[in-house]
Amino acid sequence: MTATIVAQQAINGIVLGSLYVLVALGLTLIYGVLVQINFAHADFVTLGAFAAYFFIHLLGGNYLTSIAVALVVGAILGWAINLTIFAPLRHKGSELLPLIATIGVSTMMQNAMLAWFGPIPYAFETPYSQQVFRVAGMFFTAQSLIIIAVSAATIALLYAFMKFTFLGKALRAVAQDRETAGLMGINPSYLIMLTIVLSSALAGMAGAMLAPVLVLTPFAGTTVIVKAFAIVIIGGFGNVEGTILAGLLVGLIESFTTQYFDPGLIDIFVFALLLLMLAFRPTGLISERREENV
Amino acid sequence: MYRRGLLAVLALAGIATFGAGTASAQDKTIKIGGLFPMSGPGAYFGAQDKQGIELALEELNKTGVNGYKFAIQYEDSACSPLPASQAAKRLLDQYKPDVIIGEECSDATLAIMPIVAEAKVPLINAGSSSIRITDPGNPYTFRIMPNEVMQGVDIATQAYNKLNARTAVLLNETTNAGIGNAKVFKETFEKLGGKVVAEIGFGRDVNDFTAIATRVAGAGKVDVIPTYTLEGQGLKITQALSQAGVVKGGGGGAIQLGTIWLPFGFEQKAGKAAEGYVRIVQFDPTDQRDMVKNFVKNFKAKFNADPTHINAHAYDQILLIADAVKRGAKDAQSIRDTLAATKDFKGVTGSVEFDKSNQNIKMDTIHYMETKPDLSWNALKWN
Numbered sequence: 001m002t003a004t005i006v007a008q009q010a011i012n013g014i015v016l017g018s019l020y021v022l023v024a025l026g027l028t029l030i031y032g033v034l035v036q037i038n039f040a041h042a043d044f045v046t047l048g049a050f051a052a053y054f055f056i057h058l059l060g061g062n063y064l065t066s067i068a069v070a071l072v073v074g075a076i077l078g079w080a081i082n083l084t085i086f087a088p089l090r091h092k093g094s095e096l097l098p099l100i101a102t103i104g105v106s107t108m109m110q111n112a113m114l115a116w117f118g119p120i121p122y123a124f125e126t127p128y129s130q131q132v133f134r135v136a137g138m139f140f141t142a143q144s145l146i147i148i149a150v151s152a153a154t155i156a157l158l159y160a161f162m163k164f165t166f167l168g169k170a171l172r173a174v175a176q177d178r179e180t181a182g183l184m185g186i187n188p189s190y191l192i193m194l195t196i197v198l199s200s201a202l203a204g205m206a207g208a209m210l211a212p213v214l215v216l217t218p219f220a221g222t223t224v225i226v227k228a229f230a231i232v233i234i235g236g237f238g239n240v241e242g243t244i245l246a247g248l249l250v251g252l253i254e255s256f257t258t259q260y261f262d263p264g265l266i267d268i269f270v271f272a273l274l275l276l277m278l279a280f281r282p283t284g285l286i287s288e289r290r291e292e293n294v
Numbered sequence: 295m296y297r298r299g300l301l302a303v304l305a306l307a308g309i310a311t312f313g314a315g316t317a318s319a320q321d322k323t324i325k326i327g328g329l330f331p332m333s334g335p336g337a338y339f340g341a342q343d344k345q346g347i348e349l350a351l352e353e354l355n356k357t358g359v360n361g362y363k364f365a366i367q368y369e370d371s372a373c374s375p376l377p378a379s380q381a382a383k384r385l386l387d388q389y390k391p392d393v394i395i396g397e398e399c400s401d402a403t404l405a406i407m408p409i410v411a412e413a414k415v416p417l418i419n420a421g422s423s424s425i426r427i428t429d430p431g432n433p434y435t436f437r438i439m440p441n442e443v444m445q446g447v448d449i450a451t452q453a454y455n456k457l458n459a460r461t462a463v464l465l466n467e468t469t470n471a472g473i474g475n476a477k478v479f480k481e482t483f484e485k486l487g488g489k490v491v492a493e494i495g496f497g498r499d500v501n502d503f504t505a506i507a508t509r510v511a512g513a514g515k516v517d518v519i520p521t522y523t524l525e526g527q528g529l530k531i532t533q534a535l536s537q538a539g540v541v542k543g544g545g546g547g548a549i550q551l552g553t554i555w556l557p558f559g560f561e562q563k564a565g566k567a568a569e570g571y572v573r574i575v576q577f578d579p580t581d582q583r584d585m586v587k588n589f590v591k592n593f594k595a596k597f598n599a600d601p602t603h604i605n606a607h608a609y610d611q612i613l614l615i616a617d618a619v620k621r622g623a624k625d626a627q628s629i630r631d632t633l634a635a636t637k638d639f640k641g642v643t644g645s646v647e648f649d650k651s652n653q654n655i656k657m658d659t660i661h662y663m664e665t666k667p668d669l670s671w672n673a674l675k676w677n
Contacts, residue, residue: 005512012504019502119337121526123563130566132537132544139538213502215526219334223499258505259512263496264468 004137009255015144017251018151019213022206023224024231024243025158026199032238033175033195036095039102040081041228042221043109044200048074048207049216050117053124063126067150067208074204075197081105082196087189113218122216129212147209154205155244162240171195175238230274236284245285249273322361324619324629326612327385327415328368329378329396329406335498335524336373339398339421339604342557344368345597346608347395353592354612359619364612371397375405382406386413392626393418395611398604400424400471407435416630418614420607420643423553424470425478428653436633436652438610439554439576439643439659442471446478448660449520449551449574452676454486457549457572459517461489463510465531466522468495475522475553491516498524503531507538510548516540520551525563528556532564532571542570558602561669571665572674577603577643578661580673589642603643610641 023045030038051073052066061069085105089097128142162168173181174191182188207221214220231250235242250270257266277284328347330340347366355363367389369381378397385391386409394410397403398421407427410417411434419427419435423442427435440448453459462483466472473495480490492513494506510516519541521531536544543566552560552573561568579590579600589609593601601609615629617639623632639646644659663671 005508008508009505012502012508015504016502114333114337119332119341121338121529121563123529123565125565129533129537132539134539141537210501213530215335215501215530217335217337217526219337223501226499254502255505255508258494259509263494263500263506266500267497 005259008138009259010252011138011140011144013252013255014248015140015147015251016213016254017248018147019206019210020224020227020231020250021244021247022151022154022202022209023221024228024235024247025154025240026202026206027228027232028235028238028240028243029195029202030199031232032240033171034098034192035238036099037102037229038199039099040106040109041102041199041203042225043106043113044074044077044203045207045210045221045224046113046218047077047109048204049124049211049214049220050113050122050207051204052208052211053122053216063128064146067205070208071201071205074207075201077204078197078200079193081200082193086196087193090189090192110218110222117218119217124211124214124216126212143212150205150209154202158202158240167191167194227270230270233274234277234285236286239284239286242284242286249285322358322363324362324364324393324615324624325389325391326364326366326615327389327391327394327396328366329371329381329385329394329402330368331373331398331402332368332370334372334374335526336399338525338557339373340368340370342602342604343396343398343608345593346601346605346610347612349589349593349596349605350609350612350616352596354616359616360622360624362619362624364616367391371402371406373397373399373402375401378402379405379409382409386410386415391415393615393629395420395608395615398422399469400427400474401469403427403435404470407432410434414630415626416633418611418633420611421604422471424474426470426474428651431651431653433634433652434630436648436654438614438641438646438654439607440657441653442475443478444657445553445574445660446475447482448657448677449553450479450482450488451486452662453518453520453551454483454488456674456676457518459483459488459549461491461514461516462518462520463491463513463516463548464493464520464522465506465510466493466495466520467524467527468497472522476520479520496523496527498527500527501530503527503534504537506531507534507540510535511538511540516548518549518551522553523555525556525560528552528560529564533567536567541567543567554603557604558600561665561671565669566667568665568669569667573663573665575603575661575663575671576659577601577606578673581642583640583642585640586642606642610643610646613641614639614646 048070052070055061055066055069085101086098131142170186174188178188231246235246253269254266330343331337332340369385371378371381393416395418400422403422411432417435419437425441425443428437464476466476535541540546541548550571554574554576618629618632621632623629637647645656646654649655660677662674662676666672
């Protein structure tokens with residue numbers, strides 16, 4: 001019985017951690033390239049969740065396609081907000097202005113969604129949440145398998161993009177030294193836009209993946225974003241591999257704290273880990289020089 | 295162009311302010327302050343409260359009561375102590391209401407009570423169950439629904455006697471109301487001879503309840519699972535317990551027990567997982583009294599939806615104020631005094647008679663409903 005419970009909670013932790021990784025990856029990407037925190041990231045996640053919801057309920061689409069729809073909606077929104085808000089502010093020469101603007105965008109998006117979608121929680125059901133498999137005293141849903149598969153595929157694709165494509169290499173060059181990259185013929189503005197679009201697309205997709213788990217309201221994303229920030233810090237600011245490891249670790253801490261202690265202690269344990277990391281290993285779980293993180 | 299737009303906005307704002315000033319200057323208006331969550335996880339309360347209030351005001355203002363009309367101004371109290379305190383101060387300073395209704399969440403209500411009492415304005419509450427609201431309470435706070443002790447003692451007793459439950463796992467959000475409700479259930483259930491095998495509290499930021507459901511599944515034989523949480527988390531808990539095969543909806547044997555926190559329509563959102571769920575509802579839409587039938591009919595006509603207990607509670611709060619005005623109340627102090635003397639008010643949720651601590655002592659607002667396989671309700675007629 002004990003071994004079964006441990007295995008079950010490990011599965012629970014990995015599924016939850018995979019969701020956290022999806023949310024945190026976008027944050028880490030922006031930090032890695034722009035050295036900027038995006039406070040509106042949670043709201044991109046929420047919007048992705050609503051995009052998936054309405055694609056299914058208004059247009060009759062299926063859940064798997066809705067994940068792609070949420071990704072595209074996130075990407076388009078990221079592009080539009082960068083074009084109209086972030087880029088003009090960045091051109092004014094201050095790094096602080098776009099950072100403050102992300103707070104404004106966040107408040108604006110939350111209230112716009114509250115006006116459009118209302119405050120009453122939406123029930124986001126997928127046929128995969130209802131499909132429960134019971135094996136050797138354990139249970140898992142088809143939805144959890146989709147979460148793990150999509151997270152793994154996303155991580156692999158992102159990794160391949162960064163390591164093997166010209167754009168990925170250019171992004172890393174901008175992360176290392178924006179000015180020198182510009183002198184080498186790389187257009188930093190274009191690559192910053194690409195980073196924001198990629199990050200927003202990841203957030204949108206994470207929203208669709210989280211929607212069946214989240215209490216879907218206009219404030220849904222805010223309930224996971226604090227942990228996502230913690231994961232980015234524990235993983236090592238802007239470090240993709242560290243973020244993945246930290247996300248899974250936080251998921252496991254959450255499920256085992258629930259089993260053996262009390263869910264009320266989850267945040268204490270997670271943030272104690274964060275403080276320990278800052279004190280004893282500020283470079284994060286996987287130490288690399290920051291400019292090589294992305 | 296922009297300047298012209300700005301001037302237009304300022305002009306409109308000026309007209310709006312002037313309009314509001316004119317309205318508030320009318321002598322025979324009872325000014326009601328509404329403190330409800332309009333944002334955050336409890337925002338669904340505020341949205342539904344407003345509907346019930348709008349309907350009641352529309353009906354009352356057709357003729358007025360004793361020559362008085364009723365007006366309301368809302369502030370977002372966000373189901374949380376700090377924003378609720380700030381909202382209460384804003385409302386009292388700027389609107390100067392004769393009476394305030396709200397909040398829904400106990401923590402927020404407890405925070406605004408001393409502020410409202412200091413201003414000597416009566417506060418009518420219909421959604422907060424914490425015992426501390428009326429015990430000791432204060433002379434200005436009135437609660438029209440049963441408190442956590444009245445509800446908790448009753449539900450634990452019914453679980454033990456009617457469901458033959460002997461073991462329980464308590465699931466509650468870690469708020470005043472969540473902790474208080476769980477505590478009363480535990481004390482009553484254990485006094486009767488039952489055993490609480492696990493008490494699991496969680497914050498409002500928890501989304502994934504699979505780990506909690508796993509823990510419940512591993513806790514051995516569990517007969518009932520009293521659950522104290524808002525609708526959003528309530529849905530996720532019910533579904534996770536079903537996936538873990540704990541509750542009847544997932545093929546298990548445990549029965550989830552719920553409170554009035556969940557609105558009408560919860561079962562339809564939760565789906566098959568809700569089968570067998572037993573919960574208290576404080577508004578029975580099938581009640582055959584004329585006033586209930588009219589309320590349901592008029593609500594459907596106005597909002598194209600069935601009323602929830604939240605709509606009904608808000609409607610009753612306004613009707614109770616109107617009843618006090620009918621009995622001669624005309625300002626904050628006389629409304630307080632008249633409310634305190636209420637003996638036989640009949641609302642759509644049930645009756646109201648306040649005791650010395652301004653707690654409604656009537657229990658005819660408690661109805662137990664069991665969710666059938668087709669997700670409709672089976673009235674258990676336990677009270």
